[in-house]
Amino acid sequence: MLKNEIDARERRIALHEAAHLTVGRASGAAFGGATIEENPELGFSGLCWGPDFQSRFAGETSAVIEQLDELMPRDGDPRDGMAEIYQHVFTRVVELTAGSEAEKLHFGDAWEASDDRKQEQQLAQLIFSTPQSADAFIAACALEARAILQRQADVVEALAAALVEHRTLDGAQIDDIISRTVVARQLAQERERRRIWRNIEANANNLEFEQYRG
DSSP: OOHHHHHHHHHHHHHHHHHHHHHHHHTTOOOSEEEOOOBTTTTBSSEEEOSSOOOOOBTTBOHHHHHHHHHSOOTTSOOTTOHHHHHHHHHHHHHHHHHHHHHHHHHSSOOOOHHHHHHHHHHHHHHOSSHHHHHHHHHHHHHHHHHHHHHTHHHHHHHHHHHHHHSEEEHHHHHHHHHHHHHHHHHHHHHHHHHHHHHHHHHHHHHHHHHHHO
16 A cells, blocks of 8 residues: 555544544543554454443444443333433434544545444434434434534544554543643634724724714
8 A cells, every 4th residue: 555545544544533532522521542553353443442441342232232221211111310321322422423424524425434333323222213213313413423523623633633643642642632722722712802802993993083083
């Protein structure tokens, strides 16, 4: 593979993982790290993980989803007390869709991400009883992920650049990059507000001067 092809591949993988990190952190999730080091044996080209665990599939289902499924109400059961699980499913599926949505935003398409798709489907099926309703829910989550990515585009870019440079980031590095990027954005916004206000004041002074001359 040519160097420019390798660079383009790594850039796409980095954006994918950076999107997971960005949307996850926007929802309050904590991360232990992320990497773009490929592992063909385990079947991933990039990976994000939590501070204490890696949420990936082993076979057809994950232990976490199996445990949640046992708690879900069946037809006729009360829904009281299920709000946290419903919120978890929504937040997690938004995060899972984010990687592919970032690829679509930047490249117009997305590579296959079978692990993300499996988790989306099985999480959605915890709270929806038909494939059609689950698919509609996942599509809505993808739109929400896209909206967050567009609002946090600077964070995605900063994380992706850091992943390309360092290959692997730990949780402290991820938090530091996000914090510095948000502060830089806020400073830029404040400078822009001050510039606009100075222009308003200057225009007001000019208007007063013109009225005085008149």
